[in-house]
Amino acid sequence: MTTSERAPGRGTAVVIGGGLAGMAAAWALRGFAERIVVVERDRYPEGVEFRAGVPQGRHAHLVLEAGHRLLEEMMPGIKQELMAAGAQRVAASDVKWLCSAGWLAEYPAQMAFLSCTRPLLDAFVLDRVRAHPSIEFLEGTDVVGLLGSASAVTGVKVRDRGPERGEVRDIPAELVVDAAGRSTSVPKWLAGLGCRPVPEERVDAGVAYASRLFHRPAGADLGERAAYLQTKAPDKARLGVLLPVEGDRWIVSLAGMRGAEPAAGEEGFDEHLRRLRDPLLHEMLRDAEPAGSVRGFLPGASVRRHYERGGPDGLVVVGDAASTFNPVYGQGVTVALFCARELRRSVKRHGGIGAAAARAARSAVAAASGIPWMMSGTEDARFDATTGAPSGALVGIQHRFFDKVLAASTRDTAVTAAFHEVMSLVAPPSLLFRPSVLGAVLRS
Structure with a gap:
């Protein structure tokens, strides 16, 4: 014994x-x-x-729908306390989300995430x-x-x-x-x-981060909305996210997979920002005053x-x-x-x-x-420079199916809603095979 x-x-x-x-x-x-x-x-x-x-605390953090539901269940009242301190509840429909297939369709989403700086949450x-x-x-x-x-x-x-x-x-x-x-x-x-x-x-995609806090300009067009510009693998392995956080600030995190990492410092941050797939983040930050220095992170x-x-x-x-x-x-x-x-x-x-x-x-x-x-x-397996990623015929099938899901998510709000549930960890990927969702995916 x-x-x-x-x-x-x-x-x-x-x-x-x-x-x-x-x-x-x-x-x-x-x-x-x-x-x-x-x-x-x-x-x-x-x-x-x-x-x-x-060390990751200076970079963009969010608590997905499944996470803040659970946090509230564990510690009743904490979500309201966080929001009273400036944390933002951001509905999925309030995110300008550019996926590999294009902009996700807009609709009155039920899914939301909680956005604040990591020190506030902690x-x-x-x-x-x-x-x-x-x-x-x-x-x-x-x-x-x-x-x-x-x-x-x-x-x-x-x-x-x-x-x-x-x-x-x-x-x-x-x-x-x-x-x-x-x-x-x-x-x-x-x-x-x-x-x-x-x-x-x-699995190592070689991701590197550069993040910076900004004061949100008064009367900013998107107010407290967020933006997420994803990569289009494998050729443009760069992404950027802008999230609202406490203190009327935005936190902006830029990332690149191996071979497309943001260079150090302000010049590297600005260059990476300009090289994203869409100028949205660059335009949003044009009149925003920095609220801190650029911070790098190699996870x-x-x-x-x-x-x-x-x-x-x-x-x-x-x-x-x-x-x-x-x-x-x-x-x-x-x-x-x-x-x-x-x-x-x-x-x-x-x-x-x-x-x-x-x-x-x-x-x-x-x-x-x-x-x-x-x-x-x-x-991560989509990026050519990733090491250790899963491979084989099954992964290829998964990629092709998910590409169809993303394409449908840019046009069919039923698919967009199911996609948001899966990405929010509220529902398993099998939700995408529900007949009403699968039919729309296959028609796309």
Whole structure:
């Protein structure tokens, strides 16, 4: 019998990483763990500020329809709080969306996303999580290793950050949740415990970002509407998005796949803006005053780690530590919330944080990220310079069918609505095969 199987189903849970995925995971465990410890290497800012530990935080973020529905279910009232602080609810019909087939048809859409800067979202979630008596935070603290063996993780080793780092100390736990993001060291630490390598998939489109905040000009034609100019693979692998955020500002993120990356600095940003498929963003920004400098970001490859195929007892991996996606598809925040939902369902089903709950959570987290991963990887496969992408006849069939969906979405609002539901992660891609939708697609 392993250590985790002997441990009681309630006790200490440690969450590695205090970003959005970690905070959501800690919130999901309330009531099922007597003590929840969130170990965060940074120190949180006093207010709504960017922080170094979230390098992607300076770039455009949105919470898809499925994500903000779930966030509200987890933390009732938080959506209204965010909107009162300036977050914008943007209906899909309020987005000028240029897909590879042209401009999506306009109609009174039901789907919407929540748009704000990442620090605003994080700050409101943090306030909720901090207020719960069973959740504590160790800020300015590094996790430097795992406790346990190849069969079971039984805690973590931590050490204070800073010039006087102090001694390594142990935090025993019945459950360890890795929410450390893209830079997680857990696979390396598991190898040190004698675990077999975690199976993983890796797709790399070589995407690079450049983002900047702007003050929205008074009387701007599009007001609080957004714009999304997608690429037309494989020849023009550039895109741009403009989103309204708090403080009467726009955040503009420009991206390019490998070979079409935006150059550094203001000149690179402006050049990339001019080279987009349509001048819409360039025209919208003509009279807009910058509200900050240009910030670059190299997210790296998309990686999906299959802990459900044999991870040790006592460990669950969530968020970007489990699956990272090409950020251009806007899935990351919503999938992190999906992970928290599945973690809570698992501990609730098993009545605590024991080994059975961890195994169930690993499988559920993998299932929740499966469709977003398929959607992201299949689209990345369109670009010639992408490495590791799925290939073969089936991918070619998927591309041809999706091209027909996009073409129909520019003319038939029933198809546009179904497309928005799928892209909002509210419905699976099988919705596109519903007879009323499929008929319109095939007629196109």
